[in-house]
Amino acid sequence: MRRASPYSYAALERLLQEHFRSPRRVFQLHALLLTSGVLLSDPQCPAAAFPYNCLTHAHLHCPASSSPDPPPAPLRLFAAMLARGARPNRHSFPTLLKSASASGSAAAAGALHAQCLRRGLAADRFVACSLISAYGRTGHPALDARKVFDEMEGSPDLAACNALLDALCLAGDLDAAGAFFEGMAARDAVSWTTLVSGLSRGGHHRCALEVFRGFLLDSMGRRLVEATLVSVLSACANLDGAEGLTVGMAVHAYIVRHEVELTAFLGTALVDMYGKHGRIGCCVSAFGIVRRTEVCTWNALLSALANHGKEAEALVEFDRMRAQGLLPDQITFLAVLMACARAGLVEVGLYWFEAMVVVYKVTPLMVHYGCVVDLLGHAGRFVEAIRVIERMPFAADASVWGALLGACKLHGNVDLAVEIGQKLMSLVPQHSGRFVIIRNIYLEDGNWHAGARMGEVMEEAGIKKKVGQSSVVLHDIAVP
């Protein structure tokens, strides 16, 4: 069996790096390596880890090269590697763990950790760093990440600290994250960005902006990188009121002044920020200057239009998006269905719901069903709405029943409202607003007796009637 020389290994690596972006190229090179025997072993000489590591890395940077069904290409390669007797080394695991993180597979992360331990590689600083990150990203308790961190060789470096900081944030332990951040011997832009995004993700948008201000003071005059700007814009987008918009506009000014390239990532954050604050004009013009728009960028635009009374525009932009050959995803269809529901475009909405499942193979979430039920309910098509609910692959939650209840109120369908009221009673007894709606339906129908009885039921359930809560926007019903 011919073995590639070290000389050709360098060429191999360069080749794979040059073609990271092209799934077809990565596939071709993969095939070439297979047929050339580089990936194989023979009794005298086991296969080398190096070509596997390069190829794994290429696949990781090029997710489209992977088949749609799990496991992802890097994990398949790992299995192939073991089967052919190539011994994974310290360079193999960071890439593999990153792949496990990307696919959110807790099982893969745990299995890879076991492999690292068996091979005595778990304390390597690169491997440990990836382990911490993988545990954080795949939903393990923060304790697992902490244990790897504590057992690292020598003192943990900055990257390992940042990985643990992220893991603490992802585990929802924001107090621990804050304390850990305070105690770090050194911090870089990644540390600050991790905390900003962690706080924002946890709903503490104002805190996130406070931390960002601390970062500005700490790094006087140093240029802000894309990830930081994106995290801050995300916090701004989700912070209601003038403060979010004001800081967001300041970040926009920074981008313009420093001529920061408006990548799809940064552009999407900017479009979303203006969209969430209802500044549709700014949102559309920001969209116009994004260099290479991606599905996410369109999603931010479509959601903004759908949520601010520009339903027709949203559908026009949706057409433009598809004309560019971009594949709509769950978020795209949510925006489209919401636009249809709000504009009362029943047939158009039903058409896209069907196309979403059949043509685009996008699996509907609860919110998509909620839109369809809303759509049918508002048109008074209760039989069909109920059939949709019955055929859902999971039990309808309060948001779906709430959408139907809104339609009952609109069309005076008292009998169905009573049924739904009972379901909601068991689903979310802590929410009083919707019960007030039900009672109002009775009262408006002239059914004073039922209305009064509803009041009694509510009191029995321990629900206090609040003044001023009699009208509730149904889309705002909180999903527990």
Add this chain to the structure above:
DNA sequence: ATAGGGTTAG
């Protein structure tokens, strides 16, 4: 003699 880690949008 040849590779690997931490942060970012809907």
